[in-house]
Amino acid sequence: MCFIAVFPLPYGFYTFLRLAVTAAGVIAAxxxxxxxxxxxxxxxxxxxxxxxxxxxxxxxxxxxxxDLIVTGCFAxxxxxxxx
Numbered sequence: 444m445c446f447i448a449v450f451p452l453p454y455g456f457y458t459f460l461r462l463a464v465t466a467a468g469v470i471a472a473x474x475x476x477x478x479x480x481x482x483x484x485x486x487x488x489x490x491x492x493x494x495x496x497x498x499x500x501x502x503x504x505x506x507x508x509x510d511l512i513v514t515g516c517f518a519x520x521x522x523x524x525x526x
Contacts, residue, residue, distance in 0.1 A: 445510040445517070464493040464513065471520055486520075489513055 444460050468490030475483035492499055492509070501509070 445514040448510045449507050458495065461493045461495040461498065465490045465495065467517065468493065471517075485516060489516065 444463055448457065448460055468486045468488075471486040472483045472490060475486060493513075
C-alpha cells in the first residue's frame with residue numbers, strides 16, 4: 444500500500460493507509476519483540492509515524508521517500524517470514 448501511495452490518490456486512501464500501516468507496524472513490532480529482535484524499534488517507529496491520531500505533516504516529497512523506505516521495510520519482513 445505504501446508503494447501505491449506515491450501516486451496522487453483521494454485523501455480517503457491516505458487515511459486508510461495510516462490505519463493499515465499503523466496496525467501492521469504494531470503487529471510487526473510485537474512479533475519482533477517476542478523474538479528479541481532489535482528491529483522491533485523500527486516497526487514501532489513506523490507505527491508512530493503513521494498513527495492516525497497524531498498525524499505527522501510532511502511535504503509530499505518527504506512522504507514519497509518515507510513511503511518507499513517503509514515499503515522496503517515491510518518487503519524485508521515478508522521475505523524474512525517466507526524464508
